[in-house]
Amino acid sequence: MIEVVGLTKKYGSTTAVDDLTFTVRPGIVTGFLGPNGAGKSTTMRMILGLETSSSGRALIDGKPYAALERPLTQVGALLDANWIHPSRSAKAHLKFLAATNNLPTARVATVLDLVGLSSVANKAAGKFSLGMKQRLGLASALLGDPKILLFDEPVNGLDPEGIFWIRNFMKQLASEGRTVLVSSHLLSEMAQTADHLVVIGQGRLIADCSTADFTERSSQSFVRVRSPRLPDLAAALQAAGIASTATGNGPDAALQVTGTPIEQIGDIAGRAGVFLHELSVQGGSLEQAFIELTASSVQYGDASKAAAATSSSGVRS
Numbered sequence: 001m002i003e004v005v006g007l008t009k010k011y012g013s014t015t016a017v018d019d020l021t022f023t024v025r026p027g028i029v030t031g032f033l034g035p036n037g038a039g040k041s042t043t044m045r046m047i048l049g050l051e052t053s054s055s056g057r058a059l060i061d062g063k064p065y066a067a068l069e070r071p072l073t074q075v076g077a078l079l080d081a082n083w084i085h086p087s088r089s090a091k092a093h094l095k096f097l098a099a100t101n102n103l104p105t106a107r108v109a110t111v112l113d114l115v116g117l118s119s120v121a122n123k124a125a126g127k128f129s130l131g132m133k134q135r136l137g138l139a140s141a142l143l144g145d146p147k148i149l150l151f152d153e154p155v156n157g158l159d160p161e162g163i164f165w166i167r168n169f170m171k172q173l174a175s176e177g178r179t180v181l182v183s184s185h186l187l188s189e190m191a192q193t194a195d196h197l198v199v200i201g202q203g204r205l206i207a208d209c210s211t212a213d214f215t216e217r218s219s220q221s222f223v224r225v226r227s228p229r230l231p232d233l234a235a236a237l238q239a240a241g242i243a244s245t246a247t248g249n250g251p252d253a254a255l256q257v258t259g260t261p262i263e264q265i266g267d268i269a270g271r272a273g274v275f276l277h278e279l280s281v282q283g284g285s286l287e288q289a290f291i292e293l294t295a296s297s298v299q300y301g302d303a304s305k306a307a308a309a310t311s312s313s314g315v316r317s
């Protein structure tokens, strides 16, 4: 388990991470989501003891990283797939890592097999594609067979096949009971990978809830209505206490109604004698909702309330 409590990091006048508190549980994939510059990498680096915090703490199974005995057997991380020596082979790279960290050499073949690199184990890693480098990074993270794994933007720049493979690999690791924290700036990606989301914007917590709960709240749907007599329909809805918003012009002119069943809107139109040219439920764009949520400074003010509402609704337990 990873526990982050009141974690804060300041670089001069910039507050990169601002009083973050969250827990990452074993057995599921937890997505660490936020736009570029939100503070995800800085938080992960503090969890891994690569960066000191200005205040607060990050604990791995109750201890700071620096206090862990043989840390690679407890925590594995993939922060940057490009740090490998370009002329060293994948096997030599892993053997070097095993030797310098006092890990059994037999693990090298095991992890190469796990990530599907056995057939290219003797090839220079500098000639690897980004997807292969990511696999080698995963192999390195798994060398000590750790129970806790952190991956920073692991699918960035990968092709669809590579993304699919990494996604399933993360899920597999979690299903083995490991604690898996994966960062991304794409909600659509995390929605397909993570069971739980910790969402941050400008270093502050925006949401800490199940992925299903977050996507449901973020992508609120509405009913779209087109008619040659939109003003009459708006008036009839208003008389029934239902607010509508006019959108578009000419043939695209429509009313949007949120929070009212489609049948009720159809009935009101029928009773008012208004012909309809369209009556449809539209899904909100998840990515758009996420961008609005993380970009709006008003929302930052509500972050603690949102987090409190989430935990009091029992989503995390």
Ligand SMILES: Nc1ncnc2c1ncn2[C@@H]1O[C@H](COP(=O)(O)OP(=O)(O)OP(=O)(O)O)[C@@H](O)[C@H]1O
Residues within 6 Å of the ligand: 011, 014, 015, 016, 034, 035, 036, 037, 038, 039, 040, 041, 042, 043, 185
């Ligand atoms: N070493 C540093 N010195 C000064 N500012 C830094 C440093 N590292 C990060 N920052 C700043 O802290 C903020 C958070 O950066 P961070 O890299 O943690 O965000 P991120 O969510 O991981 O974004 P990205 O996906 O773009 O990497 C940014 O404003 C960044 O410019």
